[in-house]
Every structure is written in structure tokens, then in C-alpha cells.
Amino acid sequence: MKTRIVNDLKPHIMTLIYLVLFLVWVFGFDSFKETLAIWFPGRIDLVSRTTLPVLTLQHLQIVLISTSAAILVSLILGMLVHLTQSDELESLVLGLANILETIPSAAIIALSVPLLGYGNAPVLLALWLYAILPISRNVMVGLRGVIPAVQDAAKGVGMTPLQRLLKVEMPLSRPMILAGIKTALVINISAATIGATVGAGGLGVPIIAGIRTYDPLLVLQGSIAVILLALLSERAIR
Amino acid sequence: MIKISGLSKHYGETLALDKVDLKIMDGECVVLIGPSGCGKSSLLRSINRMIDIDEGEIIVAGKDNKTYPPQELRRKIGYCIQNVGLFPHYTVYENIAVVPRMEKWDETRIKERVEFLMNLTGLPLSYLTKKPHELSGGEAQRVGVCRALAADPDILLMDEPFGAVDPMTRIKIQLAFKNIQKELKKTVVFVTHDVEEAILLADKLVVMQEGKILGYDAPEAFAKHMEEDFVRLFLGEDYPVKLLKRHGIDDYLKQDGDSSVTLHEILGRLLKSETGVVEVTDTQNKIHEIRFEDLTRYLREEERR
Amino acid sequence: MKTGRITTAAGSFLTLFALTLLPWGEFKINRVARGIPIQAMGFLGWAMWTTSIVVLLLIIAVIRWKPRFFNAILSWILLFLPSLGLILLSRYIPDGVDFDPKVARISLGIGFYLFYVGILLLLSKTAYPKLKIFLSFLFILAFAGNMDALGLVREYRNIEETFLRELSRHLTLALFSAMAAILPGILLGYAAMRYPKAREWIFGFVHVFQVAPTLSLLALMMIPLTALSKAFPFLADLGIKGIGFAPAFIVLFLYSLLPITANTYAGLKQTDPAVLENAVALGMSPRQTLINVWFPLTLPSIFAGIRTAMTQNVGNTILAGLVGGGGMGALIFLGLSQSALDLVLLGTIPVVVMALILDAVFEVVEVGTVRKLGVDYDQNLRVE
Numbered sequence: 001m002k003t004r005i006v007n008d009l010k011p012h013i014m015t016l017i018y019l020v021l022f023l024v025w026v027f028g029f030d031s032f033k034e035t036l037a038i039w040f041p042g043r044i045d046l047v048s049r050t051t052l053p054v055l056t057l058q059h060l061q062i063v064l065i066s067t068s069a070a071i072l073v074s075l076i077l078g079m080l081v082h083l084t085q086s087d088e089l090e091s092l093v094l095g096l097a098n099i100l101e102t103i104p105s106a107a108i109i110a111l112s113v114p115l116l117g118y119g120n121a122p123v124l125l126a127l128w129l130y131a132i133l134p135i136s137r138n139v140m141v142g143l144r145g146v147i148p149a150v151q152d153a154a155k156g157v158g159m160t161p162l163q164r165l166l167k168v169e170m171p172l173s174r175p176m177i178l179a180g181i182k183t184a185l186v187i188n189i190s191a192a193t194i195g196a197t198v199g200a201g202g203l204g205v206p207i208i209a210g211i212r213t214y215d216p217l218l219v220l221q222g223s224i225a226v227i228l229l230a231l232l233s234e235r236a237i238r
Numbered sequence: 239m240i241k242i243s244g245l246s247k248h249y250g251e252t253l254a255l256d257k258v259d260l261k262i263m264d265g266e267c268v269v270l271i272g273p274s275g276c277g278k279s280s281l282l283r284s285i286n287r288m289i290d291i292d293e294g295e296i297i298v299a300g301k302d303n304k305t306y307p308p309q310e311l312r313r314k315i316g317y318c319i320q321n322v323g324l325f326p327h328y329t330v331y332e333n334i335a336v337v338p339r340m341e342k343w344d345e346t347r348i349k350e351r352v353e354f355l356m357n358l359t360g361l362p363l364s365y366l367t368k369k370p371h372e373l374s375g376g377e378a379q380r381v382g383v384c385r386a387l388a389a390d391p392d393i394l395l396m397d398e399p400f401g402a403v404d405p406m407t408r409i410k411i412q413l414a415f416k417n418i419q420k421e422l423k424k425t426v427v428f429v430t431h432d433v434e435e436a437i438l439l440a441d442k443l444v445v446m447q448e449g450k451i452l453g454y455d456a457p458e459a460f461a462k463h464m465e466e467d468f469v470r471l472f473l474g475e476d477y478p479v480k481l482l483k484r485h486g487i488d489d490y491l492k493q494d495g496d497s498s499v500t501l502h503e504i505l506g507r508l509l510k511s512e513t514g515v516v517e518v519t520d521t522q523n524k525i526h527e528i529r530f531e532d533l534t535r536y537l538r539e540e541e542r543r
Numbered sequence: 544m545k546t547g548r549i550t551t552a553a554g555s556f557l558t559l560f561a562l563t564l565l566p567w568g569e570f571k572i573n574r575v576a577r578g579i580p581i582q583a584m585g586f587l588g589w590a591m592w593t594t595s596i597v598v599l600l601l602i603i604a605v606i607r608w609k610p611r612f613f614n615a616i617l618s619w620i621l622l623f624l625p626s627l628g629l630i631l632l633s634r635y636i637p638d639g640v641d642f643d644p645k646v647a648r649i650s651l652g653i654g655f656y657l658f659y660v661g662i663l664l665l666l667s668k669t670a671y672p673k674l675k676i677f678l679s680f681l682f683i684l685a686f687a688g689n690m691d692a693l694g695l696v697r698e699y700r701n702i703e704e705t706f707l708r709e710l711s712r713h714l715t716l717a718l719f720s721a722m723a724a725i726l727p728g729i730l731l732g733y734a735a736m737r738y739p740k741a742r743e744w745i746f747g748f749v750h751v752f753q754v755a756p757t758l759s760l761l762a763l764m765m766i767p768l769t770a771l772s773k774a775f776p777f778l779a780d781l782g783i784k785g786i787g788f789a790p791a792f793i794v795l796f797l798y799s800l801l802p803i804t805a806n807t808y809a810g811l812k813q814t815d816p817a818v819l820e821n822a823v824a825l826g827m828s829p830r831q832t833l834i835n836v837w838f839p840l841t842l843p844s845i846f847a848g849i850r851t852a853m854t855q856n857v858g859n860t861i862l863a864g865l866v867g868g869g870g871m872g873a874l875i876f877l878g879l880s881q882s883a884l885d886l887v888l889l890g891t892i893p894v895v896v897m898a899l900i901l902d903a904v905f906e907v908v909e910v911g912t913v914r915k916l917g918v919d920y921d922q923n924l925r926v927e
Contacts, residue, residue, distance in 0.1 A: 088549050095667075102898050104858025107891040110875050114650075114884045190756035197865070198879060207762045211865055214785075216766045223759035230754050288824055313826030323821035327839045337825050385825075 015235040022228040026052045029221055052225055058201035059226070063188045066124045070131030071181060077132075078139025079165055090140055097133035105130055105191035113198055123195035123202075130191060131184035138180025142173025186234045193226055203229070239264055240285060240393065240425065245294035247280050247449075254280045256449035257294070262442075264392070267419055267426040269436040272446035272472070278429045281446070282395050285427060286315045298393070313337055316386030316394040316424075320401040322378050324370040330381050331366040337389040355384040358418055376407035383415070387422070394426045400435070412438055433473055437480050445469050457481060458540040478537060479505065490528075490536060491520050501536070504528055547668030555603045557661030562596060565654030568632055571694070572642040574883055578650055579637060586635035606665065618669040622679035625659045626686045633690040648694040650885055673903065680896070694885030698878075706874070710893060713870030716788060716863055717856040720795035725849060728800050732807025732845075742808075749804050752797040757859050760797070761866055764790035791863035798859060799852035803845065810844025811837065846912065850905040857898045861890075 029052050081090045100108070108129060112122030146169045154164045170177075196204030203226040210218030240262040247255040255277045262268050270278035283289045285296055287308050296303045303311055324333050331352055338348045356363055359380040370378055379400060386394055400408050400415075416439055419426060430436055436443060437457050445453045445468075452469050453460060458481060464470050474480060482502040488494065490501060499518075507516045508530055516528045561567070562583045569578025584592045602621070606613045633649055659679075666675045690696050699706060731749065735742040752760065769785030772778045783789040814837060822832045864872020871890040878886030 086549065088547060092550055092553070102854070102858075102902070103895050104861055104898075106861040106872070106875070107858070107894055110879060110887045110891055113879065113887065115653075186754060190754070193756040193758045194862070197876060204756075204758060207758055208865070211762055211765070214769075216769075219762040219766065223763045226759050227755040227763075230756060231751065234754050286824060288820075309826045309828050311826075312824055317821065317824035319817065319820065319824075321817035323815065323817035323819075325818055325822075325836065326815070340826060340831070 015232065018228055018232040018235060022225070022232050025224055025228060026056050029225075052203075052221065055201065055203050055205060055222070056225060056229070059189070059192055059203045059229070062120060062123055062192050062195060062200060062202055063127065063185065066127035067131050067181070067185055067188055069124075069128045070135055070184060073128075074132050074136035074139055074180075075177075077136050078143060079170075081140055082143040082169070083161055083165060094137060094140070097136060100129055101133045105187075106194050106197075109191070109194055109198055118199035120195070120200045122198050123192060123200040127188045127191055131188055134183040134187070135177070135180040138176045138183075139173065142176030143169050145176065146172050182234075186230060189226070189230050189233055193222075239297075239299075240427070241297040242281070242285075243294055243297075245281065245284065245291055245296065247277070247284065247289070247291050247293075253449050255284075255291070258449070258451055260444065260451060260454065262425060262427060264425050265423040266441040267428060267439055268442045268444060269428045269430060269440035270444045270446060271430055271433060271436045274431065275448075276446040277449040278444075278446050279397055282397055282427055282429050285393070286312050286317060286395055288312075288317075313341060313389060314391050314393070316389075316391040318382050318386040318394070318396045318399040320398040322370075322382040322399075322402075324378055324381060324385070326370050328369075329366065330361075330368050330370070330373070333370070333381060334384045334388050336385065341389055343389075351388060351390070352384070355387055358387075358421070359384055360414055374407075375403045376411060379403055379411060380414075383418075387418075387424075392425055394424045396426065397429045398431070399428075401430075401432075408435075415439065434480060434483070437484060445472060447472075457484060458537065481537060482533065485536070485540070487518060491518070491526065493521050501533060505533060508533075550664050550668050551606055554661045554664030554667075555606070557657050557664065558599060559596070559603075559661075561654045561658035561661060562592075562599060565657060566652040567628070567654035567658070568635075568652045569650045570635065570637050570640070570647065571650060572640065572647045574646075574648070574694075574885075575881075579640070580652065581632070581635055581637075581649065583654060585637075586632050591631075614669045618666055618675065621662055621666060622675050623682060624662055625655075625679055626682040628655065628658065629683060629693065630686055630689045633692040633696075635692075644692075647692070648697045648885070649692050650694040651888070695889055698883065698886045698889045702874075706889070709869050709871060709873055712788075712868075713860050713863075713872075713894070714857075714897065716791060716795065716868060716870055717860040718853060720792050721799040721849065721852040721856045723792075723796050724799035724803055724852060725845075728803025728848065728852075729807045729845060731800065731804040733811060735804065735808045736811040745804065749801045752794075753801045757794060757798065757862055758865070760794045761790055761862055764794050765866060768793075786867035788863070788868045790866050791860065791868035795856050795859060795863075799856060802851035802855065803848040806844045806848025806851070807841065810841035813844075814840050842912070843909070846905075846909055850902070850909065853905070854898050854902050857894060857901060861894060864890075 077093055081093060105126065108126040109123055112125045116122045116125055143165075150168065150172065151164065154168045159167065192200075192202050193204035193207060195202050196208040203222045206218045206222035207226070210216065210220075210222065240260075242258060242260040242262075245255050245258040245260075246253070254275075258277070258281060260268075260281075270281060272278050280289060284291045285298065285303065287303060298306075298311070299314075306314075324330075325336070328336070334352050334355060335348050338351060343351075352366065353363060356366065361377065361380055361384070365373070365377065365381075370381070373381065379402070382399065386396070400411050403411060412435060419439070428436075428439060440457055443453070443455060443457050443460060444451055447468055452466055460469070460473065460477070464473075464477070470477075479502070482505055483500050485501045487497050487499040487501065487504065504516055504518070508514065508528070514529055518526050518528060520526060565583075566580035567583050567586065568581045570581055571578045583595075587595060602613070602617060605617055632651075632655065635649060662679065663676055666672055666679070669675065687696055687699075731745050735745045765785040768783065768789055772784045778784070818836060818840070819832065822836045827835065860868075860870050861872035861875060863870045864874070864876050871894045874890030875887050878884060878888075878890060
């Protein structure tokens with residue numbers, strides 16, 4: 001009985017470790033920043049006007065909003081491509097998304113500034129664009145991968161293409177789509193750090209501030225938090 | 239000569255070879271047959287030390303094969319397997335030339351040898367610049383045979399080399415191989431599970447089961463071993479009929495012809511005829527009559543030899 | 544052209560839409576002023592504008608009804624249009640505005656971008672699409688001398704030397720950090736194959752650098768480097784300090800490890816066992832099998848890994864600009880801090896173009912070497 005629980009937990013150990021480390025860091029940072037300050041001389045009093053938990057929340061907000069919007073668009077695009085059965089549309093969408101992915105996230109964020117100004121908005125736009133590729137690609141591949149026999153059965157039962165899509169093909173593609181969402185989330189958590197350079201909130205703020213003022217404590221505060229967050233979310237979403 | 243004594247090999251709990259003794263004379267084509275898992279491949283692979291044995295010794299060219307450095311041993315022995323394993327990044331020429339190049343032959347000698355082998359196996363010289371993925375299964379197989387023969391080894395090891403080829407091409411390759419063997423007279427150890435292929439190609443047949451040798455003899459002489467149930471089952475109750483495929487009409491008439499007609503075909507004709515007599519014309523246009531008894535008599539003579 | 548209907552339709556729509564309804568740029572009396580939007584009709588003038596619309600409609604008609612003609616001749620003409628548009632745009636002079644011609648500038652707007660995208664879409668379904676697209680870009684560069692009033696051009700002229708210096712720095716940093724990772728990456732990939740128990744550790748280690756945000760790694764790398772350079776001053780003289788190229792190089796190096804390791808591992812894993820068996824049976828020593836069989840057969844995969852690492856790095860090197868490592872990132876972040884968005888553009892476009900060109904070059908070289916090997920190479924094998 002005990003070994004079964006232990007065995008079930010085993011693959012999740014790393015995830016738990018990351019989670020614990022992350023929470024400890026985020027919520028406990030203020031308590032141990034003095035101790036850290038011994039090794040990393042910095043101006044403790046200046047350490048982030050905004051506390052880590054707040055920054056983490058901001059960061060998550062940016063990531064989740066942009067990714068959700070991307071999920072919506074990708075689902076619609078993917079379903080549209082599938083319904084029209086158009087190879088050309090598919091290659092067009094994938095082609096454009098591929099090109100978007102070649103452009104580094106920092107560049108897309110920087111380029112969104114002329115359109116939306118500084119602050120959170122350009123980051124939201126950039127992350128939204130960036131998440132569309134992995135998610136839409138997976139939606140399309142997932143839908144394509146539905147076994148023809150199953151599609152036939154659905155047709156035979158008398159479903160319209162739309163019903164088939166919603167009731168059969170989409171549910172069957174779920175694992176693939178979820179994988180795409182996971183990839184997008186992890187990428188976006190990383191990319192959101194750069195948002196601080198254009199005035200957005202999030203865990204990038206102390207990092208940038210730390211770089212600019214040569215303050216290792218600030219850097220540490222933000223970096224450890226975001227690295228743990230990235231590692232945690234990568235493992236947790238399985 | 240290859241002398242194998244007391245060869246044993248375990249794979250974990252399973253006994254693959256059980257104190258096997260075998261003597262393979264020079265210039266003979268010895269075919270190992272048996273069901274899957276009988277140990278024939280293990281036996282083959284232990285000759286060039288591709289697998290290590292637990293007990294026993296194998297003497298090749300007068301010395302225990304363990305005393306040779308493995309690479310040297312393998313270069314002296316030709317090796318041809320079912321999947322051919324041609325190097326995909328080398329041309330046909332480069333594939334065949336691998337061992338001669340390792341042995342540091344000079345290029346003119348290599349070129350001659352390669353062309354000779356291509357002609358021998360019936361491949362056009364234009365194929366020399368092709369890459370393996372451009373060849374058909376049968377062609378690749380033949381290149382494999384060329385490669386095995388390239389450095390003129392005395393011994394050739396072949397493990398189901400014609401297995402991956404379609405039946406029609408297979409017959410062609412088998413006949414081609416038989417002719418090559420007639421000309422080169424190499425010591426060949428051949429593994430197959432196809433009884434007909436074995437009967438066609440073998441100078442000596444070795445039937446194996448569960449790591450033991452049940453019978454070792456010329457195909458015609460295998461009648462002695464037919465007492466053993468398994469041998470009879472494996473070779474087939476129609477074994478004598480299969481044997482007829484080995485013998486051409488030219489051997490029967492004791493003449494120097496190049497007819498491809500086998501006694502097997504004659505048997506077929508006999509079965510169809512209403513008189514029980516088949517007439518054949520020899521090279522001097524003389525007519526001979528063949529009856530069922532003649533075939534039986536012939537086989538018995540061959541057995542005695 | 545039956546295939547490509549949607550793309551050409553999209554392209555046609557975009558070009559027309561941009562020409563009629565969208566602002567092509569903004570007129571700014573100085574670097575930081577608010578811009579006055581410029582419509583296509585504005586900088587073209589009434590007559591030219593109507594002519595352009597008509598010409599565009601004609602072109603679209605030709606595409607629809609005489610696609611072969613379009614493909615052969617007309618499409619080559621299309622690729623000049625963006626440059627032409629830019630030249631005309633840069634000549635725009637607004638009415639009733641007081642400005643100093645040496646300081647005022649015109650920034651590009653969404654109209655131009657969408658027009659260009661439209662043209663690219665139209666070109667993409669003709670013969671030699673990549674060549675045409677590349678040429679269209681080349682022409683813009685070539686005629687940049689005639690586009691003086693464009694903000695982009697002005698920024699470039701201001702910092703021409705710096706620009707070129709940072710451009711080469713960017714490329715050097717990106718490429719050399721990837722090259723440094725080649726040998727370790729191959730060794731790690733080989734180790735992962737040879738020692739299956741170590742595999743998880745190796746990949747776990749290498750993977751962390753891909754998941755962790757580059758910025759955070761970069762920032763973290765500064766800390767030990769600063770300490771080191773303080774402890775050993777000679778390092779600082781060599782240029783290895785907490786800021787500058789050192790932290791960027793190290794982080795980019797670590798980042799390049801995963802694609803190379805993963806691809807090497809995948810390539811080694813799929814070497815045909817029959818080929819290996821034969822190599823041994825023919826009498827090759829382990830060293831000879833390594834050189835004559837393993838290596839040539841794994842080469843395509845390793846190559847794919849290097850390609851991924853390098854193209855990735857070109858993008859990531861932007862962040863080096865934040866830590867004093869120079870490169871296009873320095874321009875981008877400078878522009879961001881000064882709200883000089885043309886400068887941001889000046890920094891961003893070269894990075895994107897470099898990444899695309901690099902990828903194309905790799906494609907050409909890859910096809911060339913793979914053809915030499917004659918191994919059936921599946922594009923989808925690339926592990927990213």
C-alpha cells in the first residue's frame with residue numbers, strides 16, 4: 001500500500017520539488033533577503049518596490065491572457081482549415097506562423113511598441129502571435145490524425161461535418177492540442193520576461209532593474225523565480 | 239578446413255549450441271538448415287567470432303580462431319547476411335572495395351577484381367557508380383555477394399542471403415550462386431530455413447535442431463538419416479522428389495551440355511505421359527528413353543557415390 | 544493557377560486594402576514628435592493613386608485569367624513595387640506644416656507593411672518565389688539612397704559605423720557561440736547513446752537551458768563572472784567580465800547544446816544495425832567503424848542540429864544588447880529607451896533577415912552534402 005503511493009508519486013517528485021522551491025522563493029524571499037545580501041551585496045532597501053508574489057501574479061496574468069487568446073484563435077483557425085479540407089489554406093497558415101516563429105520574441109515585442117505603445121499591451125500582442133504557431137499546428141496535425149475509419153463511422157451515423165468536428169474529431173485530438181498549449185505556455189513564460197524592457201510588469205522587472213543597476217540581489221530575485229516557474233510549468237502540464 | 243569441436247553457447251538460460259562437432263572440407267558448400275532457434279545462425283557467427291562461444295574450439299586454416307585478432311580473422315572471411323547492410327553512403331564500387339582497401343591492395347588490382355565480380359554475379363558495370371538506395375532488392379543482394387568475395391577469402395559465411403528477395407529473383411540468384419561456386423570453389427557455410435534452396439546449393443547438408451546436429455551428409459546420401467522423425471518431417475516426405483532438382487539432364491546422360499532441364503522436370507513429364515516413357519534428345523541428336531525406374535536407379539547410384 | 548487561389552486572393556485583397564484604406568506612414572517633424580498619418584492617396588497624389596489602383600486591378604485580373612503570363616513576366620515587375628512605393632513615400636511633403644527638412648522624417652506604417660505582405664503572398668505562388676522575395680528586399684536596400692526622408696534611413700545614416708560594427712558583432716557572437724557547442728554537443732549526444740543510464744541526466748541538464756528564460760540565464764551569468772573578474776583581474780583585461788560579450792557567449796553556448804546533442808543522439812540511434820553488423824563482420828576496427836560508418840551516416844542529423852542552434856542563436860543574441868554585449872540588441876533597446884521607434888526597426892529587421900538568410904544557406908548546403916551521402920534524408924527528422 002505504501003509502496004504503491006510512493007511509486008505513483010515518483011514521476012511527480014521533480015515537479016513537487018520545483019513547486020516547493022518556487023513557493024518558498026516567491027513567498028519567502030523577503031524573509032531571507034537579508035541573509036542573501038551578505039553574499040550578494042546590493043541595496044536591500046531598494047529591492048523591488050513590488051513584491052515577488054505580486055510580480056508573479058502579473059507575469060502569470062500576461063502569459064495566461066495572451067495564451068488563452070491564442071488558443072481561441074488557433075482553435076478557430078485549425079477547425080476552419082480542417083472543415084474546408086484545404087491543403088493550401090493549411091500551408092498558408094502554417095507558413096505564416098513558421099515565419100513568425102523565426103522572428104525572435106524580443107523582436108516581436110519591440111515591433112509591437114509602435115502599434116500599441118509601452119506597457120503590457122505590446123507584450124500581450126507579441127505573446128499572442130507567438131503562441132499561435134505551436135497551438136494551431138498541433139490542432140491541425142491532431143485533426144488530421146483522426147483515423148479515417150472513425151471519421152467514416154461518424155459520417156455513417158449521420159453527423160454533419162460540424163458535429164463531427166465538435167463531437168468526435170476535436171475530443172480525439174485533445175492530447176495533441178494540449179501538448180501544443182503546453183509548449184506555448186512554456187515559451188510564453190520565457191518570453192514574458194523580456195516584457196520588462198518595454199515597461200510591462202512581471203518577473204522580468206527585477207531582472208532588468210538588477211542588470212541596469214548592477215544589483216545582483218535584484219537579478220537573483222527575479223531570475224530564480226522565473227526559472228523555477230518555467231521548470232515547474234513545463235513539468236506540471238502533463 | 240574448418241574444424242568445429244565441442245561448441246557450446248548459452249544465451250542466458252537457453253542453450254543455443256550443444257557440444258557441436260563439425261568438419262567442413264575445403265571447397266565444399268555446407269548448408270545448415272533447421273527450424274528457427276536451432277542454432278544454425280549462432281554456429282555460423284561463431285566461425286568469424288561475431289559471437290563468442292562458451293565452450294569448444296573452432297580451427298580455421300590450421301589455427302584456433304581465437305588466436306587471430308578478430309579484425310584480421312574477419313577480413314579473411316567473407317560475410318553476407320539477409321539485410322545485406324550495404325553502406326548507404328558508398329557507391330556500389332566503394333562498397334565492394336571496402337575490404338581490399340583495408341588490406342591495402344593497389345587500385346588497379348581492386349578495379350580488376352570488382353569488375354570480375356560484377357560480371358560473375360551478372361551485374362552491369364554501369365551500376366558501379368550507383369548508390370545502394372538506387373538498387374532493387376535482388377541487385378543489392380548480389381552486390382552483397384560481390385562484397386563478401388571481394389578480398390578473395392577462402393571461406394564465405396552466408397546467413398539467409400537470398401531471404402529478402404522475391405521468389406522469381408531468388409531462383410535466379412540461387413542459380414547464379416551455384417555457378418559462381420562451381421567456378422570459385424570456395425568453402426561456403428550457408429544458413430537457410432528453405433529446404434529447397436538447401437538441396438539446390440549444398441554439397442553437404444547439415445540438419446540441426448535445438449543446438450544439435452541431427453545429420454551431416456551429402457543430400458543424396460541423406461536417406462540414412464531419414465529414420466529420425468524430425469529429419470524426415472523437416473526435409474519432407476517427398477525428399478527424393480526434391481532431390482531430383484539437383485540433377486540436370488546433362489548429368490544423367492553424362493554429357494557436356496548446357497541444358498537447364500532437371501530430372502524434376504522429367505518426372506513431371508513422366509507423370510503427364512500416357513505411356514510412362516519420356517524421350518529426350520542428347521547433344522548428338524540421339525534419342526534416349528527415360529522411365530520411372532531409370533530415375534529411381536539413378537538416384538540410388540548417386541546415393542552410393 | 545489552381546493551387547494558390549487562396550493565397551493570391553489574400554495577396555490581392557491585402558495590396559488593395561493597403562493602397563486604399565491604410566496609412567502608409569507617419570510624418571514626424573522630429574524624432575520624437577507625434578506622427579501625422581499619410582494615406583496612399585496622400586503621397587501619390589490623386590492621379591497617380593487612381594492609376595496605381597487601376598494597374599493593381601489589372602495585375603490581379605492577369606493573375607486570375609492569364610496566370611502563365613503573370614508567372615513568367617509580370618511577377619518580376621511586382622517585386623519592384625515595394626521599393627517604388629517607398630521612394631514615393633519618402634518624397635511626401637505635407638501641406639501647411641512647418642518643418643526642417645534635415646530633421647523631419649517619415650516612419651513606416653501598417654499600410655506599407657501589409658502592402659509588402661500582400662506582394663509577397665502574390666509572389667509566393669510563382670516560380671522561384673524565394674529568389675523573388677529576396678530580390679524585392681535587395682532592391683529596397685539598393686534604392687535606399689533615394690529614400691532619405693524615411694526615419695529608418697535617417698537613423699541608419701546617424702550611426703552608420705556603429706550599425707555595421709554591431710551587425711558584425713551580432714553575427715560573430717551568434718555563430719561562434721554555436722560553433723563552440725558543436726564538439727561538446729556531439730560528445731554529449733554520443734554519450735547519451737553509449738550510456739543509456741546517463742541519458743536522462745544528459746538531456747535533463749541540457750534541457751534546463753532551453754526552458755529557462757534566456758534573459759534570466761543571462762542575468763544570472765553576470766553574477767559569477769563579475770566575481771571572477773574581480774578576483775582575477777587578468778580576466779577583465781581579456782574582456783571576460785560580468786558585462787560584455789562573456790555572459791552572452793556562455794549563455795548562447797549553453798543554449799546551443801540541446802539541439803546539437805538531441806540531433807546527434809537521434810542520428811546515432813537510427814543508424815541501420817545491419818550496416819553496423821556488416822562493418823564489423825568485414826573486419827573494421829571500432830575506430831574504423833566510427834570514421835567510416837557512424838560519422839558519415841550521422842552527419843545529416845548533426846548538421847540539422849547545428850542549423851537549428853545557429854538560427855536560434857541569431858534571435859537570442861538580441862538579448863546580449865542588454866548586458867553590454869552589443870549586437871543589434873543594443874540598437875533595439877537604445878531605441879526603446881529613447882522612444883525612437885525607427886531605431887528599433889533598424890535593429891530588428893537585420894536580425895530577422897539574417898535568420899532567414901542563414902536558414903536558407905543551411906538548406907542549400909544541407910541538400911548539397913546530403914546528396915553526396917545519398918542517404919534518404921527525412922526533413923522531419925529535425926529535432927528542435
